[in-house]
Amino acid sequence: MEIVRKWVQTIMALLVNGSWSFPFTRTIYQGPLKVVCSPGLNCYSCPAATTYCPIGSLQQLMAGIRIALENGQNFFGLYVLGTMGVLGGAFGRLICGWACPFGLIQELLHKIPSKKFSIPQKLNYIKYGFLLFFVILLPLTVVDDFGYGELWFCKYVCPAGTLEAGLPMLMLQPALGQTIGLLFFNKLTILVGFIIWSILASRPFCRTACPLGAFYALFKGFKLVKLRFIKENCTRCEACHPVCPMGVKFNESPENAECISCLKCMDKACKFDAITLEIAGLPVGSRGRAARPGPRQSDAPA
Amino acid sequence: MTAASEKEAKRIRVAPFITILFFLIMGIVGIMTGEVGRVLEQAVQVCLSCIGIG
Numbered sequence: 001m002e003i004v005r006k007w008v009q010t011i012m013a014l015l016v017n018g019s020w021s022f023p024f025t026r027t028i029y030q031g032p033l034k035v036v037c038s039p040g041l042n043c044y045s046c047p048a049a050t051t052y053c054p055i056g057s058l059q060q061l062m063a064g065i066r067i068a069l070e071n072g073q074n075f076f077g078l079y080v081l082g083t084m085g086v087l088g089g090a091f092g093r094l095i096c097g098w099a100c101p102f103g104l105i106q107e108l109l110h111k112i113p114s115k116k117f118s119i120p121q122k123l124n125y126i127k128y129g130f131l132l133f134f135v136i137l138l139p140l141t142v143v144d145d146f147g148y149g150e151l152w153f154c155k156y157v158c159p160a161g162t163l164e165a166g167l168p169m170l171m172l173q174p175a176l177g178q179t180i181g182l183l184f185f186n187k188l189t190i191l192v193g194f195i196i197w198s199i200l201a202s203r204p205f206c207r208t209a210c211p212l213g214a215f216y217a218l219f220k221g222f223k224l225v226k227l228r229f230i231k232e233n234c235t236r237c238e239a240c241h242p243v244c245p246m247g248v249k250f251n252e253s254p255e256n257a258e259c260i261s262c263l264k265c266m267d268k269a270c271k272f273d274a275i276t277l278e279i280a281g282l283p284v285g286s287r288g289r290a291a292r293p294g295p296r297q298s299d300a301p302a
Numbered sequence: 303m304t305a306a307s308e309k310e311a312k313r314i315r316v317a318p319f320i321t322i323l324f325f326l327i328m329g330i331v332g333i334m335t336g337e338v339g340r341v342l343e344q345a346v347q348v349c350l351s352c353i354g355i356g
Contacts, residue, residue, distance in 0.1 A: 082329020
């Protein structure tokens with residue numbers, strides 16, 4: 001299953017970065033596919049990007065909401081939010097585990113041999129702050145003389161943007177090097193920090209800083225595809241704990257918002273069919289065997 | 303299966319579809335207001351300050 005997931009991650013990364021004419025055009029793809037939402041975090045200023053980044057677009061719409069309204073355009077981000085919500089309702093954070101290019105990059109970095117560290121659970125809440133303040137409130141409320149806000153997350157934080165767009169654009173258009181300053185070095189430091197952290201800990205950006213992951217996490221109780229815990233089958237062997245890339249102790253918190261449904265706990269760890277994959281409440285599989293319906297956690301004896 | 307757990311199972315089955323429908327309608331309203339054009343307009347431009355340059 002892990003091989004399948006890696007293939008899906010790679011194919012998704014190539015699909016959302018499928019424009020390879022940039023060495024000749026020296027700029028980004030500007031075709032009609034850019035109305036399609038990238039399910040994962042993928043900067044639309046990346047020269048190869050074929051889709052729009054939901055976090056970037058949402059900030060753009062929040063930042064320009066005043067000017068749009070003044071011009072009689074009712075742009076409240078409904079198209080972007082609607083698309084994100086449909087994806088969230090269907091898959092939730094499964095997207096982080098299966099379709100996010102920056103998640104894949106972090107997983108590959110984590111394969112570099114080194115001493116590995118855990119990430120304190122409290123840091124997981126920072127990403128909700130980024131979603132609320134850097135993606136929505138600050139672009140909406142802190143505006144210039146013309147009434148236009150800034151893209152706070154893209155401009156000051158997003159390491160995916162620096163890696164996928166900032167650095168490639170500098171290579172494609174060396175003249176841009178004359179315009180880089182403190183802002184660029186700030187973002188470069190954040191990128192280097194997350195690269196080093198990704199080697200030492202599993203998916204640090206997803207767990208602590210990704211506003212898209214935070215948005216999808218809101219759907220933990222309302223998503224179509226999810227993992228289900230069958231308490232009566234659990235022996236409390238805790239084999240599911242060390243395999244989780246997000247630090248979730250699945251048998252202790254099966255509804256954890258951090259679960260990215262990578263299926264490692266179900267496929268690699270649990271030998272007792274205590275974890276199954278279900279779609280809309282219907283079990284579809286567990287560890288290579290046909291899933292058998294069991295009582296829900298709330299029904300199972302303590 | 304008790305009546306309570308059956309109700310809970312039904313809620314789990316139905317909730318994602320209601321959520322998806324809600325956001326689908328939201329997206330359609332966005333399309334009807336012409337937001338797609340605005341998204342495309344923004345996505346085809348390189349925002350240099352957004353990527354740390356300029």
